[in-house]
Amino acid sequence: MKIISWNCRGLGNPWAVRALNKLLKQQAPNLVFLMETRRKTDELNRIRNRGRMGNIAGIDCEGDGRSRAGGLAVMWDSSIVLEVSSMSLNHIDMRVKVAEAGQQWRVTGFYGNSDAANKQKSWDLLSSLGKSQNMPWLVFGDFNQILEQKEKTGGLSVSYSQMKGFQEVLQMNQLLDLGFVGHSFTWTNNRPGEMNIQERLDRAIATIDWKEAFPETIVRHLQRYKSDHCPLLIDVTGQENKRRRKRPNIFRFEEMWLQNQECKEKASQRNKRNRIERITDDAGILFEDEEKIEEIIVNFYEDLFKTEGTMEEEQVAAVVGGRVS
Known part of the structure; x- marks a missing residue:
């Protein structure tokens, strides 16, 4: 099973839609979580059909026209059975069952507040979701926060107090970082030279029992597609990594x-x-x-x-x- 998580920064422009279609075609995911769609959920049906996703659910963006903001969506194909448990402007909580394998677990797509004054609301939400935890749990998305100083390059240092809330909520819910393969950072301010800032804001985390159930999981930071965030590819069974080892690609x-x-x-x-x-x-x-x-x-x-x-x-x-x- 493969999962894509991407802060696409708006799907109102043709180039953004083409970038998403290209991503779906290249990676062929079974589940896709999109943040900052800046669209109403029913407006995403055409993208869902092109990406061969049979199902869609989400939270509509706020505002209209150029003032649109936010918006979350999840799309999935027929290989999995998915039930949405709860949704808000900052999360979509789901129960997933892979049809063939019969495995069932909990999945949460998460979008953290970018405003420093509201970050604690994000950690309170994650903590609240954790209280109802009763099965293996995978969480992924744009948390809008780094865990440690090495996850940022350029710009001012991040104070410990800013990172502390995120660190504490992960410890409280026994959520572990799944690591990654690829570039060290998932977000950039797109400015040149010394003005460039990059941070690892997007990640996948999971409970211990989820990691034990899926020990071959690989998280990849993919190339950025017309957004300041790169997509995450979460390969739950590690199949892509196994294929790479068996048949190395030769570039000509x-x-x-x-x-x-x-x-x-x-x-x-x-x-x-x-x-x-x-x-x-x-x-x-x-x-x-x-x-x-x-x-x-x-x-x-x-x-x-x-x-x-x-x-x-x-x-x-x-x-x-x-x-x-």
Whole structure:
């Protein structure tokens, strides 16, 4: 089973909808939790259908037009049986059963208050949800808070008092961080150079009995899609990780890409052994992880050649013979 959790920062623009459709197509999740949709739930039905999600539930955004804010939604496919227990502007609490395996547990999509003055309300809500805990419990979302100072780079340091409330509510409910694979931070202010700030605001946490039931779970920080938050991919059974170990991906650099100026700039980062050891994404964030490098480059050229149209046959013939692997 695969779960996507994403603060999409509004689905009112075509580019945001395309980004979500692309995410659903690439990752094929069974359950999707969206925050800050800035849409009414019934307006998301078209996205649900395109993503092959048979069901949807959620909380409508507040306001109208340009003043829209908030909004939560959860979509799921026919492979799971899902029952919504409670909802608010900051959470959707659910009971999930995987049809084939017969396993049942509790799942909560959580959206923390971003306003410092209201953060305690978030921890009170999480604590209240924890009181009714009677089965393995998984919680994920944008908590709008870091747990420790190393989860932030740039800007002012976060005081201990700001982190204390989050730390205490996790301890009280015996919720453990599931860790992650990928870039260290899930949010950026999208500003360049020394003004750039990044934080790990999105995460997945779970009770001990949930971790014991699903020990192979992998949480991945995916590439950001037109939002200041990256999506989380929670692979409950670790199937994606097993497939990666069995059949490693080989990235091949096509010489025809050099016809594009942006490609030349990307390729200039290669060393003499034709290995790309580091690369920056659209936000200027530097990555050195091989899987992340592959993901950024593949997505870059998929978008590039979908939008620029086709090359003339003579141009293709002139370069198609060369390949560096």
